[in-house]
Structure formats: structure tokens, C-alpha cells
Amino acid sequence: MHQSLASTLLPGYRRRVLGLLLLRPEEALHGREIARRTGLPPGTLTRELKRLADVGLLKREKRGNQQVYSADTSCPVFNEVAGILRKTSGLADVLAEALAPAAQQLRAAFVFGSMAQGREIGASDVDLLLIGDIGFAEAVNLLYPAQATLGREVNPKVFTAVEFSTKVAVEPFLRDVLAKPKVFLIGNEHDLAELAGHQS
């Protein structure tokens, strides 16, 4: 769903490198580690890293006798590019792909909390709300591979449509989630409003 948008805006290698580094601005990684985590060939990756550092999206520093790369948060478009990645390949694509086998069972799925608001810190996990007919254990095991890709714990809140519509009116937790920014993986704001019981 998000793949075409992400791949149209950013070609494959660049998207994977930026997705890794810009969404973890506190981490500085050396080339081999970046190659391992993105699955890209080291030769191509070196040219890509150099190009991104030359335009100021990445910082290049020497640590011992190794070059390490990290996001340059002072780059004038850092927030905007990180925002695009957060909503596409960096986060949403990985999670949407992990949930794909259960897509038919889900009415809505979205990221909420610090990751959706761009307030994440190094240790933040990914808060996910799923509405549909899926068990908690099934959701946890489907999402498990995404934890390694994202380098963060994924914490799913799993509601049936009935439980969600019943509790949304009375539970401050759900009202708070509804009022704050979300990154949708399945469904949209309109679907969510319908599930919450007030037609938008």
C-alpha cells in the first residue's frame, strides 16, 4: 500500500539507508553494519553513503579507524525526509508487510504514540492498535520479524470491533489515542470513525 508511494519518492537503496539512519538519529553505524541491516551490497552502499553525506543528509565521523554514519539532524530537510520515511518505508511498510497474512481479519491497524508523533527516543517501542478478529498471540508472532527490522519492540493492542466501539466512549486511553496523530497501516481515519460509532 505504502510501497509504491515510498519507492516512487525514493529509489530502493536510498530508501533503505535513510529509513535505517534517519529514524534512529541517535545511532551511528559503520558501513558493514548498514549493509547487514539493509541487505545491500557493500560496494553500492559505499557510493550511496558518500552521496548522502555529501549533500548533508548524513554525518560521517571517524571512530577509531572506522567511518561511521548517522543522520545529520541539522540538515534543513531532516524532519521532512524523516517524516516521509516514518509514514512509508521506515515504519509503515515494514509493519504492513508483517500484518499482510492477517489483513483480511483486520478492520483497522495503525501506529500511535511517540513513533506516530515523531517524538520517539532511542528506546521507544512501536505502539500499534489493531481492530479485528485476530488473537493477541497471533499478532505478536506475526509482528516479531518486524521488531528486528525496525530495531524496536512492537507492542500491539488488539481489540475486536465490538470491544473497541464499546470502550472508545468511556476509556480515556482510547480517546487519547483517537485524538492524537496516527500512521495507518490498514484502513483510514474514516474507517476508524465508523468503528468508533460516530459517522464522519
Added chain:
Amino acid sequence: MTLQNLLGISLDAVAPERTQVARMLAAVERNLADTRLAGLSAETRFDAGYKAIMQLAMLALYANGYRTLTSRPGHHQTAIQTLTLTVALAPEQVRVLDALRNQRNKADYLGDLVPDSTVNECVASATALNAHVRAWLQSNKPELA
């Protein structure tokens, strides 16, 4: 990773005793009974289930001659994640228990709501882990069972 090389890092060595195992199993049964009490809120049933899971994970370590160093942060995580080593629990089950731990933290400290699906999974996981640990004790540590 082996249990041995966590000694001094997150684990401490103990000499397990049968009477202590019996006490811990009885505590687990009390908590499992509470998960089935009709008058309790879903969240309290979740808490009772999680407590039973934690007691079983601690018992699994104890039966192998270890306990968590409670002076170090993350001893719940250690007890759960070592279940593959202590009682040969399948990794898929450990992932679910670890996810329950995360839900419990967020419910306790941030006021997150625990959905019914998660309460039910917590009770089911606690019940299944109880059966698994008891069977493991019978076949691997009959002197403690």
C-alpha cells in the same frame, strides 16, 4: 547464550529445595484460581495471570539452580527470556509471554488499557505454562517435583 554465562550478570546461583518448589507451585495455583474468579475486573485477572507467569518463570530458573539478581533492572525480562533454556519452551511462546510483560508495564506505569484479547491470552498462557513447567519438573527434576 547459556544460563551459566549469565551468572553474575543477571543471574545468581542457588541450591534448589523441594519444599521451596512446592511453595512456589502453590502460589501459582492461587494466582491461576484468581484468573478464573468471576467477580474480578479483566485487568485484575490479567495481573493474576501475569503474576503466575512470572512465578513459573522464576521457578523454572530456581529448579535449574538459578535466580535473577533483583538488584539489576530487567529481571522479569531475564526470567521470561530464559524459558527457552530453563524448561525448553518454544520461542513463539516466549515471544507471547514477553509481549505480555510489555503490556503489563504499560498498563501499570502509563495507564494503558488491557484489551480482552490480551487478558484472555494472559490467562491461557499462564495455564499452559503451568502445565509445561510441571511436566518438565516431572521428567527432568523428579527429585524436586
